[in-house]
Amino acid sequence: MTENALTVGGVSHSFGALRALDDVSLTVPRGRFVALLGVNGAGKTTLFSLITRLYNSRSGHIAVLGHDLRTDPGPALAALGVVFQSRALDADLTVAQNLGYHAALHGMARGAARSRAREVLAAVGLSEKHDARVATLSGGQTRRAEIARALMHRPALLLLDEATAGLDVRARAEVGRLVRDLVAREGMGVLWATHIFEEIEPEDRVVVLHRGRVRAEASAAEIAGDKGLAPAFLDLTGAAGEAEARA
Amino acid sequence: MTPAGDLSWRGRLRALRGIVWRETMRFTRQRERFLSALVRPLVWLFIFAAGFRAVLGMSIIPPYETYVLYDTYVMPGLCAMILLFAGMQSSLSMVYDRETGAMRTLLVSPFPRWFLLTSKLAGGVAVSVLQVYAFVLVAWLWGIEPPPLGHLAVLPALILSGLMFGAFGLLLSSVIRQLENFAGVMNFVIFPMFFASSALYPLWRIRESSVLLWRIAQFNPFTHAVELIRFAFYLRINWLSLGVVVACGIVFLALAVIAYDPSKGLILRKGRD
Numbered sequence A: 001m002t003e004n005a006l007t008v009g010g011v012s013h014s015f016g017a018l019r020a021l022d023d024v025s026l027t028v029p030r031g032r033f034v035a036l037l038g039v040n041g042a043g044k045t046t047l048f049s050l051i052t053r054l055y056n057s058r059s060g061h062i063a064v065l066g067h068d069l070r071t072d073p074g075p076a077l078a079a080l081g082v083v084f085q086s087r088a089l090d091a092d093l094t095v096a097q098n099l100g101y102h103a104a105l106h107g108m109a110r111g112a113a114r115s116r117a118r119e120v121l122a123a124v125g126l127s128e129k130h131d132a133r134v135a136t137l138s139g140g141q142t143r144r145a146e147i148a149r150a151l152m153h154r155p156a157l158l159l160l161d162e163a164t165a166g167l168d169v170r171a172r173a174e175v176g177r178l179v180r181d182l183v184a185r186e187g188m189g190v191l192w193a194t195h196i197f198e199e200i201e202p203e204d205r206v207v208v209l210h211r212g213r214v215r216a217e218a219s220a221a222e223i224a225g226d227k228g229l230a231p232a233f234l235d236l237t238g239a240a241g242e243a244e245a246r247a
Numbered sequence B: 001m002t003p004a005g006d007l008s009w010r011g012r013l014r015a016l017r018g019i020v021w022r023e024t025m026r027f028t029r030q031r032e033r034f035l036s037a038l039v040r041p042l043v044w045l046f047i048f049a050a051g052f053r054a055v056l057g058m059s060i061i062p063p064y065e066t067y068v069l070y071d072t073y074v075m076p077g078l079c080a081m082i083l084l085f086a087g088m089q090s091s092l093s094m095v096y097d098r099e100t101g102a103m104r105t106l107l108v109s110p111f112p113r114w115f116l117l118t119s120k121l122a123g124g125v126a127v128s129v130l131q132v133y134a135f136v137l138v139a140w141l142w143g144i145e146p147p148p149l150g151h152l153a154v155l156p157a158l159i160l161s162g163l164m165f166g167a168f169g170l171l172l173s174s175v176i177r178q179l180e181n182f183a184g185v186m187n188f189v190i191f192p193m194f195f196a197s198s199a200l201y202p203l204w205r206i207r208e209s210s211v212l213l214w215r216i217a218q219f220n221p222f223t224h225a226v227e228l229i230r231f232a233f234y235l236r237i238n239w240l241s242l243g244v245v246v247a248c249g250i251v252f253l254a255l256a257v258i259a260y261d262p263s264k265g266l267i268l269r270k271g272r273d
Helices: A044-051 A073-078 A095-104 A110-123 A139-151 A169-186 A221-223 A229-237 A239-246 B011-031 B030-053 B070-100 B102-107 B113-143 B150-175 B177-194 B203-209 B209-219 B222-233 B239-260
Strands: A004-015 A018-029 A033-036 A059-063 A078-084 A159-160 A188-196 A203-210 A213-219
Touching: A004 A044, A004 A188, A004 B070, A018 A044, A018 A059, A018 A188, A033 A169, A044 A159, A044 A188, A044 A221, A059 A073, A073 A078, A073 A239, A078 A139, A095 A110, A095 A139, A095 A188, A095 B011, A095 B102, A110 A139, A139 A159, A139 A169, A159 A169, A159 B203, A159 B222, A169 A188, A203 A229, A213 A221, A213 A229, A221 A229, A239 B070, B011 B113, B030 B070, B030 B113, B030 B239, B070 B102, B070 B113, B070 B177, B070 B222, B113 B150, B150 B222, B150 B239, B177 B222, B203 B209, B222 B239
Parallel strands: A033 A188, A033 A203, A078 A159, A159 A188
Antiparallel strands: A004 A018, A004 A059, A203 A213
């Protein structure tokens, strides 16, 4: 069985004349938390759209658990859980109904879906919100419900695209801790797209993406060196130079 | 960790059931949508048709075997109108789902995209057929009484027509960028389709006043949905209309699947959906 939950090799993608991704390669091993670090417009969401097959990659290859997304999309998508940048739960349905709908979209039987829903809601600390309408949840609870939904079908790879966007500091910390616990407990690979340095721990593997290109791939501690992560990131992306030039 | 999903035919059936369930839930949540779907044809029946029944008698044309009142004539057209609006409504909900992000939940399912779209279509059709039967019940109370068996015989015609309009709606949803553009659909799709058809007047009457309009009506898929439904109510099959409705349904669905295909589709070109 492949060691990598996700393999992205030489992927490029353009929107008309705009080169959104340029020869991007990265891996997410099983049981590892990998942060995809980049400013807005770096290409993170485009990469996620390719990995989730919302768009097809036209060059390079993407494989989830060794299943090529182009030639074997069913098993690849079945092994994938996603939390999108924008909210994707149906606000008028209850949390349990949203989870049940997601389970159906993965072909899960109703009985199995019901017991799994209780399991994942307990894992994200939302057991008491089982029958609550999503519209009544706070921002942090909604995010946790989205994570619970993404876990319903026991994915081997969890993608989170700026999962803490719009949350306060406390809720952000809670969501981050929750995902790290899941990595440790369930052994899934996680690709966590963010532009917030505080969300990255020194032992995390970090892929720095800037203007569609991978600028570095190493542990956060290695990238930070003596400077700290933020200055190192600015050096890598040339943003410090740009800021000086603007000044 | 082994994924818990099931990609077999049994899993597909569960996915189909889930999608149909969600469409039904959405519909039952929106009671005003049900009411407006019912009120619209009833306004036509109670006001427009009641006014015209005194001046417009219908000669004997198939499938009718005797003279019929005008409101009896327009009833199948109003059934088709419900299906047309429902199809456009599903187009609207697809655009809404795309704007809110709910569409992505559907599209990242491991099942093939054609299957997901067809399931969504099936859900929409199930709801729209229920709307038609609610209207038919009121029309029956109003005194429009096709043969009793006709109410059963019309079901396949309603399903086929609903599928055709739903597929057309899916296709439109792939090219409509924003909800605001839906007003254009009303003006440029629904009204022309409805008025340039045999829903309100028989084709021979249209021909008397305008040959051009008659030709347009003949090529209008809505005309054929109306005639398919009209004939089915009277336990007959209009083979030409059946062929047109089935062919158009297949073509619209195929184009919609292509439009939503990540490798070829229009969605791709629109960027971040």
